[in-house]
Amino acid sequence: MSSDLKNIIEALIFISQDPLTIDRVKAVLEGAPDEEIQAAIDELLQDCEAAGRGIHVVHTGGGYILSTKPDHDRWVRRLLQIERKNKLSSAALETLAGIAYHQPVTQAEISAIRGVDSTYTLKSLLDKKLIKIIGRKKAPGNPLVYRTSERFLQYFGLNSLDELPSEEEIGKILQEEKSSEA
């Protein structure tokens, strides 16, 4: 049964366009005990990491999704005729980090944190769907309020905002930067 369960879940993940949440899996497999489902998923993750596969199941965006393995990047790009995947600009990354830690946040607030007008950067992040507008603030001018999106989590391989770099990780980076310059 348990190997059946694993295969069924693999099929479900294969057919999902967005990360498949464990709740959806449970809803589909009504009656199957939670711990058996979790065990099957864990086993599936292990199977995929083993050699001999071009794709693997990854836990991201709060669910499970199939993706190609990093080693095959250049072949995939060759198929898609893409020279290289665009990375975010440093301004975009800095703005995203600011939003992630301060959300919900307005344009004026994020600009103040960065010391730089962020109107344009916010627009391009909206276009990329990495952030979303969740409403307007009850303040003079009723400015728009922004939050990071589901896609933001997926983009960075995070499952929830709790997985954002912690104070300790940030402290470590700052320490490293300091010592590298000393």
Place this chain on the structure above:
Amino acid sequence: MTEQLPDPLLSADAAIDAAAAAATPAEAPRDGYQVRLEIFEGPLDLLLFLIRKKKIDIHDIPIAAITRDYLDYLDRKTQINLDREAEFLFIAALLIYIKSQMLLPRETDLAEQDDPRQVLVNRLLEYQKIKAAGSILREKEEDQILQWRRNFLPPLPGESELDFEEVSLFDLAESFFLMMKRRSAADTRVIKGRDVSYEVKMKELFGLLHDGRVLDFLAYFETQESLEEALVSFFCLLELVKSRQAVAVQDELFQTIRVWLRKDARRTVAHE
């Protein structure tokens, strides 16, 4: 008031040059001024850089010295980009304001939280944190970017035409004039003779676009011999776009426009 003197061995200029050499500009610079500023994301970034280079304790910044370095940096600018300049000047004004507050005689010693520098320090610490978090996210991005998922697949050119932003006829015209301007700047000879007909050009364009091939708009016009020929081919292209036989797509403003035939149009061409 004890302000430490700037270290003469490590002038701000030398430090900035070192940063300029180390940093790779993220975007294509538009002018000399931009090149310099692109190194720093903003005034706080520059300030943090100066503080680190001088190995200053962020909680005890010698405002006079740092302001001098900061202004030296701004003085190096020849051209002014008002938008960004304002942001840099705002922090310069803040620095000078803080210094003036510190110089004011007071009856009692300042309590820790009344230090006029505190506002700036808080901003710098917060910015520093965001920047570090950004560098961790960058590592994650680099890791994720190598793993392809089906829902992130960009459409192949010509396969799905819906996700591209089609350019308007005005964009086409603008690119055309841009190209003509470039040509008039170049030293060209005029060859007279050969009449170019609309029909011939149309056939030539279809030839170039068959099998779903993608044409680089500007590059194509560069190859046109005369003004007349360029004009005729431009009209052909306008006609193709207008009759919805071809799609014209521009990734970014002032970049080249790529042209390809719509799928159904390709079929009609094949039938002819």
